Amino acid sequence: MTDYVTDLDQLKILAEQHRDDFEVLSYMLDFHVEVSDEDIDSWVDQIAEPIVAGIDCTQCANCCSSLGVYLTEDDAKRLASGIDVSLDSIITTYIDREAAQKEDEWGKFKTSPCVFLKNKLCTVYEYRPNSCRTYPVMTPDFRWTIDEIREGAEYCPIIFNVLLTLYKRINDLY
Ligand code: SF4
Ligand code: SF4
Structure with missing residues (x-):
């Protein structure tokens, strides 16, 4: 089992706590024009793969319940x-x-x-x-759709965990 955040009450609290971080992430993606859209999409897909595999949507269903x-x-x-x-x-x-x-x-x-x-x-x-x-689709064009995607961080454990992982990795890089 993974240590991904899946508890929906905890998710709401953590998404609020990381709201500014995800805004910074969006800013960083805008700023680092030397990184191509394709590379960003590739990072997101690589990060998302184990998260999607590690989260059981049948135990969550929050998109069907809330959106x-x-x-x-x-x-x-x-x-x-x-x-x-x-x-x-x-x-x-x-x-x-x-x-x-x-x-x-x-x-x-x-x-x-x-x-x-x-x-x-x-x-x-x-x-x-x-x-x-297709929900929660994050690629292609992650760089240009992140502001919409991050609105789902408080509802969808997959989105939250992908954003948090990407934020940490980019922070380590720069
Ligand atoms: S939101 Fe879509 S996937 Fe969820 S229960 Fe309704 S029809 Fe099914
Ligand atoms: S897509 Fe996200 S919100 Fe929907 S069931 Fe899966 S983890 Fe939950």
Whole structure:
């Protein structure tokens, strides 16, 4: 077992404590232009690999519990077909189109925690939206998306541990 931070109460406290460090990390990545975007992405991927492998998302599910979930029309169609209901029914029952459109998205689940989450497991796993499949995506373009990514540090143990590890490594280098 690893010593990654996975306790969600502790995560909130530590993410707050490291908020300034992660802002410094963002600044450092901006400042060190001699390091390419590709190299930064490669560091992040290398750091993330054991962290992703070492954290059991089925014991966490905090993204499904706490974050808004956005869908494309294709996501909604796949979900409708997967659970054998009409697209109209999926939209009416589960999706807030109006709220999503204000954020330039096609759709967003109405409820958070997600209505499809049961006992920390996704009941529509095979048909889940693409945003669920890719979360917490950090590359490519980590340097240019870190400010968005670090907002997830208080919710997602993977994000927090990756940012903390990267921050420590870059601090050691410079
Ligand atoms: S659809 Fe599944 S993976 Fe996506 S938020 Fe809901 S429970 Fe989580
Ligand atoms: S992606 Fe992050 S927030 Fe979601 S279940 Fe895995 S560790 Fe938890």
